[in-house]
Amino acid sequence: MSEYSGRRATPGRLFAISVTLLILLSPFLWLLQMSFKSNDQILQFPPPLIFTPTLENYVSLWHSAFSASFVNSLASASLSTALALLLGVPAAYALSRWAGRGKHVLSFAILVTRMAPPIAFTIPFFLFYRWIGLLDTITGLVLVYTSFNLPLVIWMMQPFFDTIPVSLEEAALVDGARTRTVFTKIVLPMVTPGIAATAILCFLYAWNDFFFALILTRTNARTAPVAVVNFMNYEGWEWGKIAAGGSLVMAPVLIFSLAVRRYLVSGLTAGAVKG
């Protein structure tokens, strides 16, 4: 047992951690509790901390245009994720097995898309979409999100392929299998957890986007994050709906992040055991 007192879970430290967590999360919890309050309760002073929760905000959202925007978000996020994986996974595999200069070109490409403020892409995309009629369409959003997720897929999947021993594939190749078959039948099943984690991150990126959706959509393809903001501008500050909309937008994020987090931890420990 370590004698270094700085690394022990003393009751005092656990208490400090709990208090810090409560303070850090209080703004988030405030939004959550507000979504279950009626408008009267929201404006009451002092605010009732114990109250009968109501689902009226969620019900009215369900019957409003918000549900359509929620479907738009789901569609654009999942389609773009599927496309980015379809393009990016084989590319990552090829890069992993073929040590050429292309590796560095792509590393630089992802660095650029990471660094570049979205506005640098929205102006050209906006003009181009306006020209070919892709403004306010799901297709337009899917294209933008796919392009931004592609470097992420290549970047994330490459290390997964790197961990698979080449000798395994060579055996199959010597037996006469084609590279394509080796890739789909042997390699892909081995990296399924990596693909799942990558897919979740791609989905979250597209789901969380506000800026592109704000500029590239109007009404037909409006996504949930933009719809939440519209409650503020035109429907006269309906805080209950705003809080419920915000909570709905963050629900999938919280569920998925938890899944990725667990995966990342197991991935790290697996690496430690091997290393």
Next chain:
Amino acid sequence: MSESGIDAERRSFNVWALTPSLIVLFAVAVLPAIYLVVTSLTPFQLTTPGSATDFSSPLRNYGLLPGDPRFVNSLLVQAKLSFWSVLFQVLIGMGLALLLNVPSRFVEFARTFFLIPMVLPPIVVAVIWKLIYTPDISPLYYVAQALNFTMPALTSSVDFALTAIVIADTWEWLPFTFLMVLAALQTIPDEYSEAALVDGANKLQIFWYVTLPFITPILVISGMFRLIDSVKAFPLIFLLTSGGPGTVTEVTNYYAYLLAFDTNEIGYSSAVTVVMLLLVCGISLGLVWTGRRREALA
């Protein structure tokens, strides 16, 4: 099948696997960048026919920039916002990481919840802070009222608006620096601090001479990531202050957005964006370079 046959087959597979991605990356990253530079050389306005192809005075937009008080101001606002939020994120993130760096199953479980602000959709973070900063419904104002303290309006005040953005941005990205520093802390072998303890060092000395040198590189790297990303505070500014009051919180990113999508000055906005891009790239390359030099010297 011969050895070279396998190689040739492998090569054709690689081409088949890489080409679509490379085409897409070129089409969506390189072409828009080129197009942005092209429009920045024109007085492009959607309402003025022919303005998109008017290259008669290509550097006009760039010539206007130094004399544009809103542009100059926006750079200063961004510098202030980036400086304070990155500083707070690194310091508080480090503090949290030190607090949570204990072997305990409960703490491991709790760590996940510390990450929530970072994974939330940025617009939801903005909505949350809108609630906190709106007097009639905010817990902040309730507490102030209960204590008989007059809370100033935060987002509409010239003195506090930028601070309000800094606080929200710090809250949102604190988990990132926390996660990075925690990962670094967990690589420090206990033996070092134990040896220092045996030699009679106190907690502060252990932190200063053992822990800090270990985590300095990660503090620099995570600060650098946050600095590069700090220009993306768009949703917060959009929802909380709209760049106001006046231009107190109008960062370059927001100014470029207003120019292109509010006042229709697409050509000029492109020039602003190009300059902003060059600055961001310059800063990141500079940071990478100093990082390398530091490594070479060490």
